[in-house]
Amino acid sequence: MSEVVIRIENLSKEYRLGTISHGTLYQDLQSGWAKFLGKEDPNAKIGSINRGQLNSTNDRFCALKDISFDVCQGEIVGIIGRNGAGKSTLLKIISRVTAPTKGTIKVKGRIASLLEVGTGFHPELTGRENIFLNGAILGMHKREIEQKFDEIVKFSEIGTFIDTPVKRYSSGMYVRLAFAVAAYLEPEILVVDEVLAVGDAAFQKKCLGKMGTIAKEGRTILFVSHNMGAIQSICQRGIWINDGSIIEDGEISHVVNQYLQEGADKITGKKNWTGLQRPGNNWIKLHSVTLKDSKGNITSQINISEDAVFEIEYEVKEGVRAQFSLVLSDVNGFCIFGSLSNTEENVYHGKTLHAGNYLSKCYLYGNLLNNRRYYVSIIGMTDYWLDGFCADHVLSFDAMDDAKLKRDYPGEYGGVIRPKLVWETERLTQ
Amino acid sequence: MKSIETDSNWTMEISSRSGWFDIDLSELWRYRDLIVLFVRRDFVANYKQSVLGPLWFLLQPLLTTIVFTIIFSYIANISTDGLPPFLFYISGIVTWTYFANCMTQTSNTFINNAAIFGKVYFPRLVLPVSVAITNFLAFAIQFCLFLIFLVYYYLNGSIIKPNIWILLIPFLLIQMAALGLGTGILISSLTTKYRDLAFALGFGVQLWMYATPVVYPLSQIPLKWQWVFALNPMTAIIETFRYAFLGTDAIQPWFLGVSLIMTILILTLGIVLFSRVEKTFMDTI
Numbered sequence: 001m002s003e004v005v006i007r008i009e010n011l012s013k014e015y016r017l018g019t020i021s022h023g024t025l026y027q028d029l030q031s032g033w034a035k036f037l038g039k040e041d042p043n044a045k046i047g048s049i050n051r052g053q054l055n056s057t058n059d060r061f062c063a064l065k066d067i068s069f070d071v072c073q074g075e076i077v078g079i080i081g082r083n084g085a086g087k088s089t090l091l092k093i094i095s096r097v098t099a100p101t102k103g104t105i106k107v108k109g110r111i112a113s114l115l116e117v118g119t120g121f122h123p124e125l126t127g128r129e130n131i132f133l134n135g136a137i138l139g140m141h142k143r144e145i146e147q148k149f150d151e152i153v154k155f156s157e158i159g160t161f162i163d164t165p166v167k168r169y170s171s172g173m174y175v176r177l178a179f180a181v182a183a184y185l186e187p188e189i190l191v192v193d194e195v196l197a198v199g200d201a202a203f204q205k206k207c208l209g210k211m212g213t214i215a216k217e218g219r220t221i222l223f224v225s226h227n228m229g230a231i232q233s234i235c236q237r238g239i240w241i242n243d244g245s246i247i248e249d250g251e252i253s254h255v256v257n258q259y260l261q262e263g264a265d266k267i268t269g270k271k272n273w274t275g276l277q278r279p280g281n282n283w284i285k286l287h288s289v290t291l292k293d294s295k296g297n298i299t300s301q302i303n304i305s306e307d308a309v310f311e312i313e314y315e316v317k318e319g320v321r322a323q324f325s326l327v328l329s330d331v332n333g334f335c336i337f338g339s340l341s342n343t344e345e346n347v348y349h350g351k352t353l354h355a356g357n358y359l360s361k362c363y364l365y366g367n368l369l370n371n372r373r374y375y376v377s378i379i380g381m382t383d384y385w386l387d388g389f390c391a392d393h394v395l396s397f398d399a400m401d402d403a404k405l406k407r408d409y410p411g412e413y414g415g416v417i418r419p420k421l422v423w424e425t426e427r428l429t430q
Numbered sequence: 431m432k433s434i435e436t437d438s439n440w441t442m443e444i445s446s447r448s449g450w451f452d453i454d455l456s457e458l459w460r461y462r463d464l465i466v467l468f469v470r471r472d473f474v475a476n477y478k479q480s481v482l483g484p485l486w487f488l489l490q491p492l493l494t495t496i497v498f499t500i501i502f503s504y505i506a507n508i509s510t511d512g513l514p515p516f517l518f519y520i521s522g523i524v525t526w527t528y529f530a531n532c533m534t535q536t537s538n539t540f541i542n543n544a545a546i547f548g549k550v551y552f553p554r555l556v557l558p559v560s561v562a563i564t565n566f567l568a569f570a571i572q573f574c575l576f577l578i579f580l581v582y583y584y585l586n587g588s589i590i591k592p593n594i595w596i597l598l599i600p601f602l603l604i605q606m607a608a609l610g611l612g613t614g615i616l617i618s619s620l621t622t623k624y625r626d627l628a629f630a631l632g633f634g635v636q637l638w639m640y641a642t643p644v645v646y647p648l649s650q651i652p653l654k655w656q657w658v659f660a661l662n663p664m665t666a667i668i669e670t671f672r673y674a675f676l677g678t679d680a681i682q683p684w685f686l687g688v689s690l691i692m693t694i695l696i697l698t699l700g701i702v703l704f705s706r707v708e709k710t711f712m713d714t715i
Contacts, residue, residue, distance in 0.1 A: 096551035099709035105444040136464035
């Protein structure tokens with residue numbers, strides 16, 4: 001056990017959602033005046049008027065919830081978690097880009113952070129000028145940079161391009177130079193976010209090696225990555241963050257295993273919630289969302305030419321109507337379509353439900369999707385489409401092409417969907 | 431390695447918004463190399479991409495002075511306190527330009543640098559301070575231009591009386607930089623929330639100039655209204671500058687006092703707001 005160089009105590013970060021102010025002084029004064037007179041805010045969004053007092057817990061989003069941990073000198077800590085779990089927020093606070101809402105971080109030594117490729121690089125300046133500029137941004141003096149200059153150039157493999165403006169660099173060269181600057185300027189603590197993904201394999205290996213050397217010199221590294229291989233090869237300790245809280249903190253291979261097992265839950269094609277984690281509003285709470293193939297098996301892989309079904313299990317309180325929208329999006333987060341449950345023609349439509357557990361099914365017919373990965377989000381609402389809640393990316397699944405529709409066509413279909421449309425050909429003249 | 435668990439000697443503590451006046455000047459000093467680099471970058475970038483290059487620093491005040499001389503002196507017949515009109519205007523314009531540039535260029539600190547502020551930390555004040563220094567270099571060049579004309583008119587027998595008040599000039603320059611910086615960071619802190627202020631600024635600078643004795647002498651203002659002008663901190667600065675080099679009627683010392691107090695007020699308010707905004711503006715922008 002050596003000296004503690006980073007101590008994080010009860011760290012929380014809240015983001016306020018929605019409109020904080022209207023962005024113009026005039027509208028702010030207008031709203032303020034209306035409030036003063038006790039009138040309706042003329043700039044309020046339609047629909048929010050009847051809700052009265054805004055529920056303060058609803059328009060705040062907790063990116064980090066009461067996180068505490070210590071990092072000792074020379075440790076390489078890998079931080080893992082799903083997208084949006086709070087990893088990047090944590091690194092941003094440690095790098096002082098944004099301030100925490102509650103709690104403190106105490107640090108010994110200088111921090112250099114690499115949150116994104118080419119942080120602080122000026123495109124018009126040359127590589128040489130940028131090394132000095134970037135070094136100065138990280139808090140180094142000119143003399144220190146001069147001492148390290150040759151090593152930086154050598155490590156980055158930039159060579160003769162050092163006097164070329166960096167706007168002409170390839171993205172690979174950009175990362176190499178950025179990493180070299182951060183690594184060679186000898187900060188006591190190095191914070192690295194998923195940036196190495198851009199470089200080629202050889203350079204990634206070199207960077208990981210360099211990070212190992214840095215740690216041996218007694219310096220500390222915080223490393224965020226989705227690459228479990230890289231994390232396991234260089235880190236001794238892992239911290240798994242989910243929904244802004246630390247789930248596991250310990251020996252790296254143990255934490256990675258735990259993390260991957262949780263992920264397996266999603267890969268089975270079923271998402272379960274228990275207790276307070278269940279998404280919902282005051283009237284509807286989800287239990288689970290499941291994807292089943294045409295044979296009724298729970299799966300995360302469906303055949304694009306066969307039917308599949310999404311099953312939503314939920315609990316309803318007495319006297320409301322539950323409506324859902326199933327939203328499908330692609331890997332880029334682009335919404336492909338949404339399907340509303342009001343197309344349902346059974347007895348429940350338009351009638352309130354008795355309290356209890358229900359199962360709604362949404363049938364996905366075959367020959368609609370393309371050969372790719374899709375993400376499912378569920379939006380739930382009560383009567384008259386109010387009190388909406390959203391459970392984002394609850395499932396992901398792969399649609400696999402059995403090539404039945406392709407017949408002898410050897411290529412791929414473009415686009416995010418591949419519907420089977422009817423074709424007819426007739427001869428016009430004899 | 432030994433196990434050391436000292437709670438003291440942390441080099442840095444990050445917490446949620448603390449005090450009102452949370453600016454670490456020693457940290458700013460540690461980043462002086464960065465300030466120098468920014469100054470060089472901005473100064474070089476200013477003329478690298480233009481045809482006339484550094485000549486612009488001279489052409490701008492020269493052309494403005496010529497236009498003002500024609501319009502305000504020959505056409506509108508506004509008094510210049512018996513001074514050669516050209517000299518009168520160029521003295522006002524050179525000083526005013528320094529202040530106005532400091533203010534307008536620092537006023538978009540947050541918006542213009544959102545990308546870099548979102549990725550990396552350095553004391554945010556580095557940028558406004560480097561702007562003030564960059565503009566000081568431009569001012570120095572323009573000031574030389576003013577001196578050349580001063581000597582020219584002096585040798586040609588104009589009644590110009592440079593006097594002991596010249597010793598005050600360095601302080602006036604610092605005050606002007608502080609005022610420009612203060613107003614600029616005040617506006618830049620507000621524009622993170624109210625974007626429309628940025629549009630109002632260009633117009634506001636124009637109005638402010640006409641509310642300051644740049645194109646007319648203070649002596650033209652009726653005595654009972656002079657206290658209003660005293661509230662404008664730029665009035666005393668420009669009048670003193672003129673008096674020191676050209677020797678028109680003397681400025682009353684209480685004008686300078688009010689001006690100094692206003693400057694300190696604005697700068698303090700600017701720094702307070704700036705230090706509050708710099709920590710969290712990334713979440714609102």
